Amino acid sequence: MAPGLAEPVLVIEELKVEFRRGRVATTTVREVSLTVALGECLGIVGESGSGKSQIFLAAIGLLAANARASGSARFIGTELLSAPRATLNAVRGSRLTMVFQDPQSALTPHLKIGVQMAEVLVRHRGLSWRDAEAAALAMLRRVKIADPERRLRQYPHELSGGMRQRVLIGMSLLCEPDLLIADEPTTALDVTVQAQVLELLCAMRQEFRMGVVLISHDFAVVAGLADRIIVMYAGRVVESATAAELFARPRHPYTAALMQCAPDLAAAPTPRMSTLSGQPPDPDARIDGCAFAPRCSNASPRCRIERPLLQSIGAAAQLACHHPLPI
Amino acid sequence: MSEPLLRVRHLRVEFPAARDPFTAQVFAAIDDINFELAAGETLGLVGESGSGKSTLARALLRLVPAARGEVLWRGRDLLAMQASELRRIRRDLQMVFQDPLASLDPRMRIREILAEPLKIFEPSLNARELQLRVERMLERVGLAAGLAERYPREFSGGQCQRIAIARAMMPDPKILICDEAVSSLDVSIQGQIVNLLHDLQQELGMALLFISHNLGVVRHISHRVLVLYAGSAVELAPRDRLFDAPAHPYTRELLTAVPAAHRARPPMARAQAPGEAARLDETSSGCVFSGRCVHRQPQCLASAPHLEQISAQHWVACHRWRQLASPPPPFDG
Numbered sequence: 001m002a003p004g005l006a007e008p009v010l011v012i013e014e015l016k017v018e019f020r021r022g023r024v025a026t027t028t029v030r031e032v033s034l035t036v037a038l039g040e041c042l043g044i045v046g047e048s049g050s051g052k053s054q055i056f057l058a059a060i061g062l063l064a065a066n067a068r069a070s071g072s073a074r075f076i077g078t079e080l081l082s083a084p085r086a087t088l089n090a091v092r093g094s095r096l097t098m099v100f101q102d103p104q105s106a107l108t109p110h111l112k113i114g115v116q117m118a119e120v121l122v123r124h125r126g127l128s129w130r131d132a133e134a135a136a137l138a139m140l141r142r143v144k145i146a147d148p149e150r151r152l153r154q155y156p157h158e159l160s161g162g163m164r165q166r167v168l169i170g171m172s173l174l175c176e177p178d179l180l181i182a183d184e185p186t187t188a189l190d191v192t193v194q195a196q197v198l199e200l201l202c203a204m205r206q207e208f209r210m211g212v213v214l215i216s217h218d219f220a221v222v223a224g225l226a227d228r229i230i231v232m233y234a235g236r237v238v239e240s241a242t243a244a245e246l247f248a249r250p251r252h253p254y255t256a257a258l259m260q261c262a263p264d265l266a267a268a269p270t271p272r273m274s275t276l277s278g279q280p281p282d283p284d285a286r287i288d289g290c291a292f293a294p295r296c297s298n299a300s301p302r303c304r305i306e307r308p309l310l311q312s313i314g315a316a317a318q319l320a321c322h323h324p325l326p327i
Numbered sequence: 328m329s330e331p332l333l334r335v336r337h338l339r340v341e342f343p344a345a346r347d348p349f350t351a352q353v354f355a356a357i358d359d360i361n362f363e364l365a366a367g368e369t370l371g372l373v374g375e376s377g378s379g380k381s382t383l384a385r386a387l388l389r390l391v392p393a394a395r396g397e398v399l400w401r402g403r404d405l406l407a408m409q410a411s412e413l414r415r416i417r418r419d420l421q422m423v424f425q426d427p428l429a430s431l432d433p434r435m436r437i438r439e440i441l442a443e444p445l446k447i448f449e450p451s452l453n454a455r456e457l458q459l460r461v462e463r464m465l466e467r468v469g470l471a472a473g474l475a476e477r478y479p480r481e482f483s484g485g486q487c488q489r490i491a492i493a494r495a496m497m498p499d500p501k502i503l504i505c506d507e508a509v510s511s512l513d514v515s516i517q518g519q520i521v522n523l524l525h526d527l528q529q530e531l532g533m534a535l536l537f538i539s540h541n542l543g544v545v546r547h548i549s550h551r552v553l554v555l556y557a558g559s560a561v562e563l564a565p566r567d568r569l570f571d572a573p574a575h576p577y578t579r580e581l582l583t584a585v586p587a588a589h590r591a592r593p594p595m596a597r598a599q600a601p602g603e604a605a606r607l608d609e610t611s612s613g614c615v616f617s618g619r620c621v622h623r624q625p626q627c628l629a630s631a632p633h634l635e636q637i638s639a640q641h642w643v644a645c646h647r648w649r650q651l652a653s654p655p656p657p658f659d660g
Contacts, residue, residue: 047516048513190375190376191584192581194584217514218514220514220586261517262587264543264587265546265587269567271547273517275518276519
């Protein structure tokens, strides 16, 4: 971390996540290190299976039962990976919260919105139910839900997808967290509702001065919000830079190709869309060189035998590529 | 344009509105939908969740009953056809769904999945011919013929969608309906599927009805675009016209909501359009979009605008399109 930046809330070092099935071990996250500072929004971009969600599921102890995480994930000085459940439970849902892709399955279907929200404050802050419900109502107002009194008494299925995601964001903010992790928070939503939810996240981040991690497969989603972006491929960080730098001058061929995949309404339409040929490697496959080499137009024989290491390029950027794009 | 393959007129689909099954109240999921689809053409169908996109697609195939209207297939009304005749025609109207894995039977091998439509529509084929057709189609959608003995779970989402497209193309349809066919895929894979559909269309000449909420993708593949809001058609225009000079306030809102991946930027300042898609309320007589529209005037609440032709092939349903018409773009260069 460069000097002069705000203190980090989350420091992940050399994180590795492995899944075991019988005698076979599949590694989904390899040697990932990153930090998130207070007030900062870190974007994590990668395709399905790149390990982008697993990093944070490992950090908050929500990995599947057959998964093992090693390395370190420190949240304001507390090591989370080896922490007992009681420590995790004190942190999760209050100072460190997460919003998931599917707002329907993240809410309990048979509990009213008001009860689910109030429960957070009763559990973590020891508030009375009456005070907790009042705070829940105030939060629904802050996340700009229309007719909040009525919503408190409704069940999740009575709300639209966009409204449910607002409720979940509100719920994740009740204890004024230091870090909010949003994993594909808008993927299930319409484009107009997506824009509203992203705006809400942006406003809340300023209001609460918390760190935000925004995970997406789509550069377009993180473009408006992230200060820094980390690009993941096959379980590894392949490039990281400030958002402005990354969009202006992507150095890794994968970053540039993935950016091109999102259609640009400002450019003239072509009958064929830009694509990345092929698909990400099978997580079980043994890879000696660069994992992206089979899909890379810049790849040389060296890329297939020698894995490029992640190296600093400038003050705030890192890159793992033998043949980066010219500046 | 040549005689259309498909002509949809005044199509309306109703669902029960009330929780109480004994009341006869209904709401219209789609109402008064009119469009044509020519051979080899791609019509994009855009709108938010609940706008009736999928209901419209299903009604065309009679997977949901229509309350009113006609679906003319080469001049004959599909909605009035006997079931036996409809079954024969269904080979010409195939569909690809959003969730590629859920739309493939997990216990069938790819070879069986692709052969099934042919067994139904061309029962005279022998085993060897079937195998040949399956292998040829697999290669055509970019999968090795050797994969035919595998099961769906052994494939990624993008590959499953290729298989679903291959299955739909097996009986050589004249129209392929794609209902959010790329929405559950990674951005990096969406382009592959869109390009595959484009290539198949160039080669085989089928018409595409491409339903998506992703305007960027729709823009690549469509010749014309129909915009739905709360079950009503609000705008229909050739692709470039719709994206360069949208006439309906809702179309404009959709376009400004699309995030751009090509530059970091602060979230765009947008016309305030609070709230979400309304259901078509039978009691209101005004414009379906009036509840959300920033340009609303008393007339918009009083009466519903009808689709009105504003230039060649460009139709819009808005009382105020003239006042709201964007000024011509400044001379560039």
